[in-house]
Amino acid sequence: MSIMVPPQITDAHLLLRTEVRQVARKEIQPRVEQLEATGTHTDRALPAMMGARGWFGILLGTEHGGMGAGHVARCILLDELSYSSGAAAAILQASLIPSLAIDYAGSQSQQHYWLPKVASGAVYPTIAVTEPEHGGNLLEIGTTATRTSSGSWVIDGTKCLIGNSGIAHLYVVIARTDEGDSRDARCLSAFLMESDRAGVIVEQPKMVGMHGFTAGTVHLDQVQVPDGNLLGAMGEGMRVAHVASIVCGRLNFAAMAVGMIRRVLDTTREFLSARPRYGTRLADQPIVRYHLGEMESLLVTAQSVTQTAAQKLDTGEGCDEHLFNAKLVATRCAREAVAIAVSLHGGHAILADTVLDRIRRDVSFLEAPAGPDDIQIDRLGKAVVGRHPIQWSTEYARRPARPDTVAATA
DSSP, rough: OOOOOOOOOOOOHHHHHHHHHIIIIIGGGGGGHHHHOOOOOBBBBHHHHHHHGGGGGSSGGGGGGGOOOOHHHHHHHHHHHHOOOOOHHHHHHHHHHHHHHHHHHHHHHHHHHHHHHHTTSSEEEEEEOOOOBBBTOGGOOOOOOEEETSOOOOEEEEEEEEEEETTTHEEEEEEEOSOTTTOOOGGEEEEEEESHHHEEEEEEEOOOOOOOOOOOEEEEEEEEOOGGEEESSSSOOHHHHHHHHIIIHHHHHHHHHHHHHHHHHHHHHHHHHHHOETTEEOOOOHHHHHHHHHHHHHHHHHHHHHHHHHHHHHHTTOOOHHHHHHHHHHHHHHHHHHHHHHHHHOOOOOOSHHHHHHHHHHTSSSTTTTHHHHHHHHHHHHHTTOOOOOOOHHHHTTTOOOOOHHHSSS
């Protein structure tokens, strides 16, 4: 059996990092203070800026107008954005997940109609899975899609904590299409639903961080969609959700964690280097250097697990365990790095409206999406005892050509 060697960081990757870093530092970072002062709101300048550069199409093929740059490139992009603004990275990643779902499960017509619009930044998609009563437990989903006598569908339910709810043009909605055994995954299907359809109502609760990004509640009241909006086959809702969450979502948050660790480490080093103590700098004290070394170790660890998972995806290798672990380890490292930074800042850590204050709040957003730590550990444990017969990363790499349907524009 041949052994696939993961690609190294290429010149194209380095050029992308340089481009994103320049844009993020010069155009995005100066906006952060105003984003924070405004509080919970829907920022439209950031997505427009990123859309104009084609970044929403980082994973989409060139045949759809995308960059076709791959998963290592995706992580570089989110890492650099998160360094300057967690909200900017959150906006981008929330649309990468459903675009990957459409790329995986969409018919040729659906792909040809929607993906070029996503790649150009004309359409911001999002995925709607989580519900107020059941969280992200797919088998407990209460949202229903009922077929009408004319062959269309009526969708009813409430989704919550939906990323980009304030700007989304298109939702990938997971709904129950069968009243049979509620524990049967075949009861769930995925639908494309335009945000301007009658019965779509969006509310945005106040959030503690990620200012400029929205993660609101979406009420679906008798929303009618044509049969051509079914994404994938009937009963493939869980498959669509798993591929999107495992292949895309988990690595998104790992990459964001890396950028936040880099920023909090740089911020802490600069703070300590400017503080005089005992005839030298605070950064030169042995105990302080020890804790800075801890933070550097956390960064290297987070970078390693994230890059390894991304490289495996780019080679088409089954790597679900690496994706679970990347999300688990990188977000843990981010939380621990922030805790060390708070300790090293001493009394200054209680001050509001600082870089440390913002990152501390933004890091808290990374744990729950795509499952908190215990979910990742449970998935890893199931892999050990053979309870995961499907490698969703392999399933995505092998995605079959879907039969054509009428484009969902009705």
